[in-house]
Amino acid sequence: MASSTLTPPPAAARARRTGSARPGRRGIARWAVPLAPAVLLLIMFVAGPIVWSVWAAFTNAALTGAAAANTEFVGFENFQNLLADPAVWNATVLTLIFLFGSAIVGQNLLGLALALLMQRRNRVTRAFVSTVVVGAWVLPETVTAFTWAAFLGREGSLNTALAALGLPPQNWMYAAPIFAVILANIWKGTAFSMMVYSAALQEVPPDLKESARVDGASGVQTLRHVTLPLIRRSILTNLILITLQTLQVFTLIYIMTGGGPGTRSETLPVLMYEQAFDFGHLGYGTAIALVLLAVAGLVSAVYVRALRAEGSV
Amino acid sequence: MTAACRSAPARARGWLLNGTGLLAALVVAFPLYWMVLSALKPRAALEAGDALPYTTEPSLDAFVRVLSVEGFGRYFVNSLVVALAVVGLSTLCAFLAAVALTRFRFRLRTTLLVTVLVAQMVPVEALTIPLFFLLRNLGGAVPALGLNHLGSLILVHTAFSIPFAIWMLRGFVGAVPQELEEAAAIDGAGSFRFVARILFPLVAPGVVACGIFSFISTWNDFLFAQTFIISASENQTLPIAVLGFFRPDENDWGGIMAGSVLMTVPVLIFFIAVQRHLVAGLAGAVKG
Numbered sequence: 085m086a087s088s089t090l091t092p093p094p095a096a097a098r099a100r101r102t103g104s105a106r107p108g109r110r111g112i113a114r115w116a117v118p119l120a121p122a123v124l125l126l127i128m129f130v131a132g133p134i135v136w137s138v139w140a141a142f143t144n145a146a147l148t149g150a151a152a153a154n155t156e157f158v159g160f161e162n163f164q165n166l167l168a169d170p171a172v173w174n175a176t177v178l179t180l181i182f183l184f185g186s187a188i189v190g191q192n193l194l195g196l197a198l199a200l201l202m203q204r205r206n207r208v209t210r211a212f213v214s215t216v217v218v219g220a221w222v223l224p225e226t227v228t229a230f231t232w233a234a235f236l237g238r239e240g241s242l243n244t245a246l247a248a249l250g251l252p253p254q255n256w257m258y259a260a261p262i263f264a265v266i267l268a269n270i271w272k273g274t275a276f277s278m279m280v281y282s283a284a285l286q287e288v289p290p291d292l293k294e295s296a297r298v299d300g301a302s303g304v305q306t307l308r309h310v311t312l313p314l315i316r317r318s319i320l321t322n323l324i325l326i327t328l329q330t331l332q333v334f335t336l337i338y339i340m341t342g343g344g345p346g347t348r349s350e351t352l353p354v355l356m357y358e359q360a361f362d363f364g365h366l367g368y369g370t371a372i373a374l375v376l377l378a379v380a381g382l383v384s385a386v387y388v389r390a391l392r393a394e395g396s397v
Numbered sequence: 398m399t400a401a402c403r404s405a406p407a408r409a410r411g412w413l414l415n416g417t418g419l420l421a422a423l424v425v426a427f428p429l430y431w432m433v434l435s436a437l438k439p440r441a442a443l444e445a446g447d448a449l450p451y452t453t454e455p456s457l458d459a460f461v462r463v464l465s466v467e468g469f470g471r472y473f474v475n476s477l478v479v480a481l482a483v484v485g486l487s488t489l490c491a492f493l494a495a496v497a498l499t500r501f502r503f504r505l506r507t508t509l510l511v512t513v514l515v516a517q518m519v520p521v522e523a524l525t526i527p528l529f530f531l532l533r534n535l536g537g538a539v540p541a542l543g544l545n546h547l548g549s550l551i552l553v554h555t556a557f558s559i560p561f562a563i564w565m566l567r568g569f570v571g572a573v574p575q576e577l578e579e580a581a582a583i584d585g586a587g588s589f590r591f592v593a594r595i596l597f598p599l600v601a602p603g604v605v606a607c608g609i610f611s612f613i614s615t616w617n618d619f620l621f622a623q624t625f626i627i628s629a630s631e632n633q634t635l636p637i638a639v640l641g642f643f644r645p646d647e648n649d650w651g652g653i654m655a656g657s658v659l660m661t662v663p664v665l666i667f668f669i670a671v672q673r674h675l676v677a678g679l680a681g682a683v684k685g
Contacts, residue, residue, distance in 0.1 A: 112503075115497040115501040121494075201417060225617055328518050361624065384518040
């Protein structure tokens with residue numbers, strides 16, 4: 085990394101200012117050709133679908149029936165329906181609960197706690213803990229969902245443990261569906277926050293903490309007044325990235341509860357999928373997707389601004 | 398003397414913290430242990446609600462049941478084909494793009510970098526509906542790339558793996574000193590030879606980490622497989638096959654867990670092989 089920050093030779097610096105290392109047609113081909121496959125794929129499968137979503141959200145596009153053959157422009161109708169639809173409000177609230185519970189509180193705090201705990205521990209402990217936690221993260225989402233469904237189900241291990249304490253067994257995916265999926269998502273996703281914070285904590289100079297301790301600060305005070313302010317950039321980055329990841333969680337919820345019972349764990353991605361592919365209301369489903377895309381776009385705009393302000397891009 | 402007095406509580410505290418860490422890891426590992434255990438328990442025991450945390454008579458019946466389901470091997474191969482194709486294609490595209498974005502200065506460069514960063518954050522799940530239409534139309538022109546074909550999954554996952562891979566490889570390519578290219582040019586190596594013979598081997602750790610990352614995200618995918626492979630069951634992938642054991646009220650837990658174990662093994666092998674690269678690369682990518 086250090087070598088790339090070396091002062092460039094004068095010729096290169098001059099070329100940089102004019103905007104192109106080697107002017108002329110051959111110069112363009114030199115960077116345009118290797119970029120082409122990646123850019124084409126991104127235009128086709130990311131940019132194109134986003135533009136299409138904006139269009140389709142204003143139509144009555146449907147999977148079957150008359151509207152499928154003859155899609156019409158319906159203006160803001162989908163969005164008006166969206167605002168008037170109690171299912172959408174329900175899904176929005178559940179999405180926020182899911183986001184808050186599993187990402188902002190659960191993964192974030194637990195990840196920070198694990199990273200702090202693993203600081204300066206011996207190598208064996210660190211290796212073991214990080215392998216297990218990150219292992220949970222790379223597991224297929226379907227497997228996570230099956231495992232937690234087994235764990236929280238009526239005959240699951242949680243109930244066995246509760247029975248041993250004399251508490252009545254219940255199917256936790258019926259009794260408290262949103263908490264069941266929050267728990268599973270915390271378990272799955274904490275590794276990401278832990279990795280971000282572990283990397284950040286390595287950059288905190290030990291002498292700063294040492295001098296705080298010499299001045300008589302307790303562990304908690306050092307954490308609050310020295311460590312946390314120093315890693316606040318990573319905290320922001322982490323919160324943004326896990327928010328983006330959590331907003332789109334679909335598989336975990338779809339398999340564990342299917343959004344149910346009723347609509348008690350139906351978050352926006354699940355509602356979108358159900359509207360579009362189970363009921364065939366593609367225009368309506370796309371309008372929901374567009375809301376998700378807009379929220380994600382807003383969050384990532386904040387992130388990109390923060391990065392650019394630091395000159396990382 | 399005083400040093401010894403101070404270090405005794407410090408050591409106790411160290412043990413306590415180590416112990417807490419290990420305990421946390423065990424709690425996290427418990428569901429995984431339960432998965433393997435349930436896969437090995439005899440079916441009768443599972444159905445009788447046997448909740449013992451061990452089994453005295455492990456059996457491979459559940460694995461036999463899963464493997465003998467019609468087409469399970471085929472689903473496994475399908476998953477593998479898709480994941481490996483995505484690894485190859487996305488890494489190649491991303492490597493070329495990363496080289497272009499770090500080795501050349503041109504006017505669009507910063508715009509492209511920001512675009513890549515934003516593309517990496519697009520919630521891809523929200524694009525399922527337009528992608529469905531895109532692939533249906535594409536299938537009209539090139540059937541092998543349309544709905545119900547593995548090509549559709551390969552294309553979509555390749556596209557979605559590229560932004561993160563570019564972002565990650567950018568750091569690795571940028572770390573290779575410019576002087577090396579100049580030295581190679583003096584020795585008579587052209588750009589292509591420099592990239593293929595010198596640059597590529599130097600960034601190989603990054604390439605491997607990227608490949609693993611694409612492999613895991615493709616192998617784990619459920620939503621796209623479920624949405625794009627509708628009627629051609631011979632082209633389904635593993636997650637959908639295992640879902641077949643998951644029925645309300647009459648779940649075959651042994652089968653589900655055995656299938657889950659089989660689905661997890663390739664991911665874990667790859668993951669453990671490159672864990673350090675993955676974590677380091679990810680931290681680098683996150684820090685920008």
